[in-house]
Amino acid sequence: RVFPPKIGEDPILLDEVRQRLAPGRLPTNDDRVQRERLAFRLAVGAARKQVILTYPRIDALKTRPRVPSFYALEAIQAAEGRLPGFEELAQRAEEVSDARIGWPAPKSRAQAIDEAEYDLAVLDELDRHELRGELAVKAAGHLLHSNPHLARALRFRAYRWEVPRWTWADGLVQLSARAAGALAERSPDGQPYSATALQHFAACPYRFYLHAIQGLRPREAPVGIEALDPLQRGSLVHQVQFELLTRLQAESTEDRPLLPVGPENGAPVSELLEEVLEKVAADFRDRLVPAIDRVWDDGIEAIRQDLREWLQHESDSRSPFEPWRFELSFGLPRDPNRDAHSVGEPVDLSNGLKLRGAIDLIERTPAGVLRVTDHKTGRYRAKAGATIQGGEILQPVLYALAAQKLFPGQRVESGRLYYCTADGEFRDHVVPLDDRALEAAGILSEIVSGAFEAGSFPALPREDACRWCDYRQVCGPDEELRTRRKPPPVDLRRLREYP
Numbered sequence: 400r401v402f403p404p405k406i407g408e409d410p411i412l413l414d415e416v417r418q419r420l421a422p423g424r425l426p427t428n429d430d431r432v433q434r435e436r437l438a439f440r441l442a443v444g445a446a447r448k449q450v451i452l453t454y455p456r457i458d459a460l461k462t463r464p465r466v467p468s469f470y471a472l473e474a475i476q477a478a479e480g481r482l483p484g485f486e487e488l489a490q491r492a493e494e495v496s497d498a499r500i501g502w503p504a505p506k507s508r509a510q511a512i513d514e515a516e517y518d519l520a521v522l523d524e525l526d527r528h529e530l531r532g533e534l535a536v537k538a539a540g541h542l543l544h545s546n547p548h549l550a551r552a553l554r555f556r557a558y559r560w561e562v563p564r565w566t567w568a569d570g571l572v573q574l575s576a577r578a579a580g581a582l583a584e585r586s587p588d589g590q591p592y593s594a595t596a597l598q599h600f601a602a603c604p605y606r607f608y609l610h611a612i613q614g615l616r617p618r619e620a621p622v623g624i625e626a627l628d629p630l631q632r633g634s635l636v637h638q639v640q641f642e643l644l645t646r647l648q649a650e651s652t653e654d655r656p657l658l659p660v661g662p663e664n665g666a667p668v669s670e671l672l673e674e675v676l677e678k679v680a681a682d683f684r685d686r687l688v689p690a691i692d693r694v695w696d697d698g699i700e701a702i703r704q705d706l707r708e709w710l711q712h713e714s715d716s717r718s719p720f721e722p723w724r725f726e727l728s729f730g731l732p733r734d735p736n737r738d739a740h741s742v743g744e745p746v747d748l749s750n751g752l753k754l755r756g757a758i759d760l761i762e763r764t765p766a767g768v769l770r771v772t773d774h775k776t777g778r779y780r781a782k783a784g785a786t787i788q789g790g791e792i793l794q795p796v797l798y799a800l801a802a803q804k805l806f807p808g809q810r811v812e813s814g815r816l817y818y819c820t821a822d823g824e825f826r827d828h829v830v831p832l833d834d835r836a837l838e839a840a841g842i843l844s845e846i847v848s849g850a851f852e853a854g855s856f857p858a859l860p861r862e863d864a865c866r867w868c869d870y871r872q873v874c875g876p877d878e879e880l881r882t883r884r885k886p887p888p889v890d891l892r893r894l895r896e897y898p
Contacts, residue, residue: 403432403435403439403468403470404435406428406431406435407621407622408427408428410621412425414427414428439470450474452470452471452474453512454467454468454492455503456489456492456493464489466489467485467488472485472488475488502519502523503516503519504516504517504518504519504520504523505520506520506523508521508524514545518542518545518546518549521541521542524538525538555568559881560881560884563884563885563886564885564886565857565885565886565888569857569859569882569885570604570605570608570856570858570859571605571608571854571857572854572855572857573854574854578854582612582851583851585612585851586848586851586852587751587752587753587844587847587848587851588751588752588753588848589753590753591730591745591753591754591755592752592753592754592755593611593754593756594754594756594793594794594797594798595756596610596611597793597797597843597847598790598791598792598793599611600790600847600850601789601790601793601861601891601894602790602791602860602861602864603858603859603860603861603864603868604855604858604859604891605856605857605858605859605870605874606858606860606864606868606870607856608856609870609873610870612856615870616869623688623689623690624687624688624690625689625690625691625694626689626694626695626698627687627695629776629777631683631687632698632776633775633776633777635679635680636702636705636706636774636776636819636820637759637776638683638736639672639675639676639679639702639706640709640725640759640774641726641736641737641759642675642679643672643675644658644722644760645738646671646675647660647668647722648722648725650671655667658721659713659718659721659722660710661714662714665710665714668710669707672706672707672710673703676699676703676706680702704821705776705819705820705821708820708821708825709820709825712819712825718762719764719765720762720763720764720768720770721762721763722760722762723761723762723763723769724738724740724758724760724761725738725759725760725761726738726757726758727740727757727758727761727805728741728742728755728756728757728758729742729743729744729746729754729755729757729801729805730742730743730745730746730753730754730755730756731755731756731757737757741757742805746800746801746804746805747804748800748801748804748840748844749804750800750837750840750841751844751845751848752797752840752844752847754797754800756797756798756801758772758773758798758801758802759772759774760772760773760774760817761802763809767808767809768809768810768811768812769806769809769810769811769812770811770813770815771795771798771799771801771802771811771813771814771815772814772815772816772827773794773795773798773814773815773816773817774817774819775816775817775819775823776818776819776820776822776823777818777820777822777823778818778822778823779818779823779824779826779828781816781828782898784898785830785898786830786835786836786839786897786898787839787843787898788898789861789894789895789896789897789898790843790894790895790897792816792828792830794814794816795815795829795830795836796814796832796836796839796840797814798814799811799813799814799830799832799836800832800836800837800840803832811832812831813829813832814829814830814832814836815827815829815830816828839897842897843894845890846890846891846893846894849890850890855888857882857885857888858874858878858882859882859885859887859888859891860878860879860882861895862879864879865878865879
């Protein structure tokens with residue numbers, strides 16, 4: 400067995416609660432650690448001649464070195480009477496094993512400790528041409544017969560790396576009649592998709608297929624956090640903005656208007672911001688259970704400064720647009736954290752696409768002209784004059800078209816991305832809802848619909864798209880390099896080149 404296993408608290412019944420309910424009777428982390436130590440001692444004590452302990456020096460999935468558990472150090476201390484360091488242990492392990500990053504097996508099959516290492520060592524000997532003639536044939540035959548998956552894996556690898564055309568091994572590119580029928584049921588003229596999912600298509604069609612069609616998600620595990628990650632930080636900022644704007648609108652009166660934000664109402668709005676932030680931060684803290692209070696507090700303080708600056712920019716803008724609808728959703732389940740005017744049905748854009756999602760902010764002028772805003776909390780990445788930027792920024796156009804359908808009696812002037820934090824320099828990117836925007840939406844619909852009809856969702860990532868992809872374990876680490884050998888589909892290239 401592998402020991403020790405990862406030891407953690409029961410997420411449903413935490414140790415603190417266990418101590419209150421039944422002190423000393425319900426096991427806590429301390430008890431779990433002691434039981435693991437006892438199990439290790441019993442295992443070692445059961446040996447008759449010798450004890451062999453092994454540990455993986457290389458993480459095969461992440462291709463990086465690994466360190467052993469503290470049990471390895473304690474075992475050496477028990478045998479030799481001294482406690483070595485991890486560096487010394489790694490050096491001693493390296494002297495008896497020559498496993499390499501990217502090939503987790505010794506050079507000699509005689510040093511293999513399991514079947515996987517033995518097979519990899521034989522493959523390495525074949526690759527280095529150390530086995531020739533009849534010996535090579537016998538070794539290869541042994542591998543193919545002892546491992547029924549090897550022939551399929553080698554054939555799969557050859558199709559991916561050596562065949563210069565797109566094949567079944569490159570994603571979803573060759574459909575059976577049954578698969579074509581299933582795909583037709585999910586076509587974008589009948590099945591609604593979000594703007595984010597459609598951006599996945601432009602980044603990598605196979606990512607879109609796995610995420611939006613198959614619905615695959617990484618397995619979630621309850622873990623303690625030290626600091627907010629970018630997604631959690633963005634969620635917290637969006638929640639504060641939604642609750643603040645909703646309350647400002649609800650508490651505004653003719654004698655005391657709180658929207659739009661300006662110098663005349665800055666003080667009460669700022670007070671309300673502090674109140675809302677404290678509430679939302681407390682909710683997130685209870686849900687995420689941060690490990691280090693100081694790190695968490697510093698993160699919240701940075702968000703506080705961003706939100707204050709955001710309010711100041713709103714106050715100074717003198718824009719004719721006033722906040723009107725907040726987190727207006729369509730095609731999503733009812734949620735108290737969305738605008739009360741949200742609708743359950745997706746929006747048919749009348750260009751072959753059905754859209755679902757939530758618009759962060761819709762603003763309106765006194766004349767009834769609308770502007771759609773999607774708030775971003777990361778760095779400013781929009782290019783000057785871009786409409787959809789090769790499919791990277793679809794919210795301005797698609798959300799503006801959705802607002803036009805939701806409010807047919809009012810004119811939608813534009814959609815915009817507003818980078819509302821210091822990381823984004825409080826800059827915005829405005830896309831007018833004009834003929835060019837309509838053309839871009841039409842091209843997007845045409846290309847995505849064509850991919851469904853042809854069953855063409857190859858693993859063809861845009862440059863740097865794999866870095867934050869959830870499916871790297873599915874595709875492997877070298878997709879950008881591998882797919883350069885194959886011709887890009889004309890339609891996908893057309894979408895990625897659209898400004």
